[in-house]
Amino acid sequence: MIAEPSRATARIDADGVFSGYASLFGVADLVGDVVLPGAFRGSIARRGVSGVKLLYQHDAGEPIGLWSDIREDDRGLRVAGRLHVGIARGREVRSLVEAGILDGLSIGFRTVRARTDAKTGLRRVAEVDLWEISVVTFPMLPGARIGGLGIAVEPRGTFPAATARRLRRIAGDLHARRTA
Numbered sequence: 426m427i428a429e430p431s432r433a434t435a436r437i438d439a440d441g442v443f444s445g446y447a448s449l450f451g452v453a454d455l456v457g458d459v460v461l462p463g464a465f466r467g468s469i470a471r472r473g474v475s476g477v478k479l480l481y482q483h484d485a486g487e488p489i490g491l492w493s494d495i496r497e498d499d500r501g502l503r504v505a506g507r508l509h510v511g512i513a514r515g516r517e518v519r520s521l522v523e524a525g526i527l528d529g530l531s532i533g534f535r536t537v538r539a540r541t542d543a544k545t546g547l548r549r550v551a552e553v554d555l556w557e558i559s560v561v562t563f564p565m566l567p568g569a570r571i572g573g574l575g576i577a578v579e580p581r582g583t584f585p586a587a588t589a590r591r592l593r594r595i596a597g598d599l600h601a602r603r604t605a
Contacts, residue, residue, distance in 0.1 A: 441508030529564035
């Protein structure tokens with residue numbers, strides 16, 4: 426039997442209101458990106474909360490609500506939002522979160538400033554242009570979750586190997602398209 430990684434229970438209310446962390450500072454994701462404190466500051470100031478979309482599975486054709494708060498704190502990118510329960514997908518996502526089936530958050534962005542550490546191979550991301558934050562099944566940063574302050578940061582590699590390889594390939598394809 427494989428033990429489930431510990432994580433806080435995702436919380437969402439009947440109106441679809443939830444919060445969590447979309448990114449954590451200083452934690453490597455599955456493709457080796459490490460977001461640094463301050464990386465979102467400029468983008469949030471330029472776009473504002475209403476300029477960052479709340480999507481389902483990074484699909485621009487699946488907007489599912491609105492963000493009410495996006496801010497950096499000492500831990501990472503803390504977000505609060507409301508699913509639009511007047512649409513079928515909003516109700517479905519709320520139900521999946523309530524049931525503990527869906528709890529991942531993932532950021533969609535363009536890298537503005539980053540450097541790769543030659544020794545570790547990790548890319549330290551100092552500035553991003555944040556486009557969207559999605560509710561997802563498999564976040565690239567396993568600790569990016571819907572929940573409260575008790576979110577457990579999962580160690581790298583907690584996905585089954587085949588899933589981790591697929592996520593790395595998808596992330597590489599997305600990164601290549603964004604930097605082209």
